[in-house]
Amino acid sequence: MTRKPILLLALLLAAGAMPARAAAPLEHAHPGPAAEAGAPSETRGRAVRAPDWTSAPLLLPAGGMGRGNGRFSPQNLAAETIEVYGPGAVTEAQGFPVANGVAAITPADPKVGNYQWLTAREHRPGEERLASTAWYVSNPGPAPTGLMAASRPGLAIVPRLPREHAGYREGEKWDFQVRFDGQPVPDAVLSLETEFGTRTRGIADANGVTTLVFPRDFDPAKLAGNGHARPSGRFVVSAMQERDGVRHVSAFNGTYAPEPGRSRDLMAGAGFLLLGMAAAAPLLRRGEEKQ
Amino acid sequence: MMFSPSFPLSRLRLAVQILTLFLTVWGGNLVGYYMADKLSQALPALSCAYDQQNGGYCILVSLQHQLDHRIGEALAKAHQVTWQILLPLFFTLLSFMAFFVVLGKAFCGWVCPLGTLQDWLNRLGRRFNRPQRELGSDRVGKVRAVKWLMLLGLVLALPLLTGLGVTPHALGNPYCDVCPSRIATTLLTGNPGELALNTGDGWRFALGAIANTLVGFILVASLASRQPFCRICPLLAFNALFQRLSLARLSKRQHDKCGQCGICAKACPMEISEIAREHGAKAFHEDCTLCGRCAEFCPEDGVIALKWGPLSLFRSSRDYYRERVRAELPDGTVKPVKFHKKPASPDA
Numbered sequence: 001m002t003r004k005p006i007l008l009l010a011l012l013l014a015a016g017a018m019p020a021r022a023a024a025p026l027e028h029a030h031p032g033p034a035a036e037a038g039a040p041s042e043t044r045g046r047a048v049r050a051p052d053w054t055s056a057p058l059l060l061p062a063g064g065m066g067r068g069n070g071r072f073s074p075q076n077l078a079a080e081t082i083e084v085y086g087p088g089a090v091t092e093a094q095g096f097p098v099a100n101g102v103a104a105i106t107p108a109d110p111k112v113g114n115y116q117w118l119t120a121r122e123h124r125p126g127e128e129r130l131a132s133t134a135w136y137v138s139n140p141g142p143a144p145t146g147l148m149a150a151s152r153p154g155l156a157i158v159p160r161l162p163r164e165h166a167g168y169r170e171g172e173k174w175d176f177q178v179r180f181d182g183q184p185v186p187d188a189v190l191s192l193e194t195e196f197g198t199r200t201r202g203i204a205d206a207n208g209v210t211t212l213v214f215p216r217d218f219d220p221a222k223l224a225g226n227g228h229a230r231p232s233g234r235f236v237v238s239a240m241q242e243r244d245g246v247r248h249v250s251a252f253n254g255t256y257a258p259e260p261g262r263s264r265d266l267m268a269g270a271g272f273l274l275l276g277m278a279a280a281a282p283l284l285r286r287g288e289e290k291q
Numbered sequence: 292m293m294f295s296p297s298f299p300l301s302r303l304r305l306a307v308q309i310l311t312l313f314l315t316v317w318g319g320n321l322v323g324y325y326m327a328d329k330l331s332q333a334l335p336a337l338s339c340a341y342d343q344q345n346g347g348y349c350i351l352v353s354l355q356h357q358l359d360h361r362i363g364e365a366l367a368k369a370h371q372v373t374w375q376i377l378l379p380l381f382f383t384l385l386s387f388m389a390f391f392v393v394l395g396k397a398f399c400g401w402v403c404p405l406g407t408l409q410d411w412l413n414r415l416g417r418r419f420n421r422p423q424r425e426l427g428s429d430r431v432g433k434v435r436a437v438k439w440l441m442l443l444g445l446v447l448a449l450p451l452l453t454g455l456g457v458t459p460h461a462l463g464n465p466y467c468d469v470c471p472s473r474i475a476t477t478l479l480t481g482n483p484g485e486l487a488l489n490t491g492d493g494w495r496f497a498l499g500a501i502a503n504t505l506v507g508f509i510l511v512a513s514l515a516s517r518q519p520f521c522r523i524c525p526l527l528a529f530n531a532l533f534q535r536l537s538l539a540r541l542s543k544r545q546h547d548k549c550g551q552c553g554i555c556a557k558a559c560p561m562e563i564s565e566i567a568r569e570h571g572a573k574a575f576h577e578d579c580t581l582c583g584r585c586a587e588f589c590p591e592d593g594v595i596a597l598k599w600g601p602l603s604l605f606r607s608s609r610d611y612y613r614e615r616v617r618a619e620l621p622d623g624t625v626k627p628v629k630f631h632k633k634p635a636s637p638d639a
Contacts, residue, residue, distance in 0.1 A: 264487035272500045276507025283515040286422045
């Protein structure tokens with residue numbers, strides 16, 4: 001009797017020692033925020049390449065990010081500064097100059113962590129371009145409810161940010177609100193583009209809110225995680241509005257993760273659950289002598 | 292004392308368990324998930340990080356992460372060991388300690404969602420007349436060591452070794468990977484995702500298979516044994532390390548009859564036989580979850596008490612005991628549900 005659990009354990013450990021299959025791990029054991037800070041190591045120490053999958057304005061991590069400091073690069077727009085809005089009492093943005101295409105930034109209030117809202121603007125004749133993203137700083141800080149509710153000038157895309165340790169994932173529905181000078185823009189058209197080539201659009205409701213579904217389009221080659229770098233893909237949600245002869249283009253970019261079910265087997269999991277139940281079942285038998 | 296036979300301690304405990312089960316499993320829906328983040332910081336020992344609907348996180352996940360990603364990696368790069376790296380670990384423990392000073396080991400007996408599930412399943416088993424299996428004094432002593440091994444091996448050593456690059460990356464979070472609470476609480480939210488095994492990595496597959504087997508075993512075993520997982524839970528060991536620092540504690544004074552009836556030991560779901568023999572600090576055993584059953588079932592006045600600082604929350608009393616055993620015997624036996632065959636119709 002005692003050999004059975006030992007045998008089972010040995011089998012499981014043997015399975016554990018098996019080399020990872022080519023399909024490779026899909027998700028890191030620990031979840032993390034899905035906004036741009038979620039995948040810093042991907043670009044750590046490397047120059048940011050201009051994206052070829054979108055023409056929307058972007059703010060991309062530029063590597064070299066540590067705890068409480070970051071480097072971001074505006075792409076598809078010529079911005080002079082990156083503005084950082086914090087979730088705490090400091091409501092005014094802190095501006096950080098862009099030099100050689102990269103800005104070294106810190107949280108708006110160095111003592112306050114959680115999500116920071118980053119924006120970069122470019123004023124062109126007859127056109128305003130805004131890139132925005134959320135940067136997660138893993139220090140204690142208030143929830144970003146007030147940060148996201150704050151009214152900011154121009155066209156803005158306000159996402160619902162994932163909970164700490166969570167993130168956007170393939171197949172999930174997420175709400176994005178379009179605002180102009182802080183007011184919702186009904187019937188605005190939002191575009192979702194991913195680096196894997198998906199292009200979808202949605203139309204905002206009366207509150208300016210559009211629900212977009214993250215496509216199940218992950219490149220299988222990117223599913224192979226490497227150490228701490230869990231697989232992630234970039235996306236951008238953008239909108240355009242014409243106001244007083246000026247074309248406003250606004251975008252929010254971040255990262256999303258593969259659907260966990262891609263490398264998971266629910267039936268195998270249920271099988272082991274039943275195995276455990278079966279192993280405990282004899283405990284439920286009432287012995288004759290006990291009765 | 293607010294408790295009486297008409298309002299027993301066990302009823303308050305049941306109410307607290309129901310409340311905290313909702314908070315720790317579905318609390319995020321109630322307070323909003325941003326507020327849940329705040330709760331996580333205030334009450335870090337509440338619940339499972341894998342459950343996106345809950346109102347807090349368990350201390351063990353952050354401890355493993357700090358050891359893997361901060362301490363282990365920093366030790367590997369010795370020049371990076373600065374107070375800036377150690378500070379997050381310090382704050383993780385500090386916030387846990389602040390919580391722990393208030394609630395102490397009552398977390399295990401009153402708040403933990405997996406403890407509550409096991410408790411209720413055992414009551415169900417008793418209602419359906421299933422046997423109550425006990426480990427017995429010989430095996431209890433051996434099993435007690437397992438929780439320390441779990442704490443040392445899975446919560447502390449492996450994450451640290453992973454951070455140092457000694458063990459594979461898949462072993463950076465090993466306790467959460469085998470934790471039955473992760474699966475049980477996410478299943479309660481209707482999410483079977485944690486039940487699915489990761490087929491892309493051998494280690495993760497093996498750990499997931501162990502977790503699933505363990506949770507299946509516990510769910511069924513709880514019908515016929517009390518708190519089977521609590522006995523090996525590393526959080527119980529972690530709590531035991533600091534139990535003397537908490538305001539919540541079990542108090543027992545010496546009495547002539549102690550060690551004779553052994554009713555308090557029979558009432559203990561953790562099979563702590565020492566409660567019948569010892570008194571003073573020794574009676575507050577490392578396995579105690581502060582459920583209060585020993586105090587409820589002690590037939591002597593004022594011998595066993597649940598205390599919070601100088602306040603006595605509940606004291607044993609003969610009158611209370613007499614009423615209590617009418618509803619339930621110390622070992623949890625209750626009047627079983629009986630199914631009667633319908634008598635055959637005389638027309639048939």
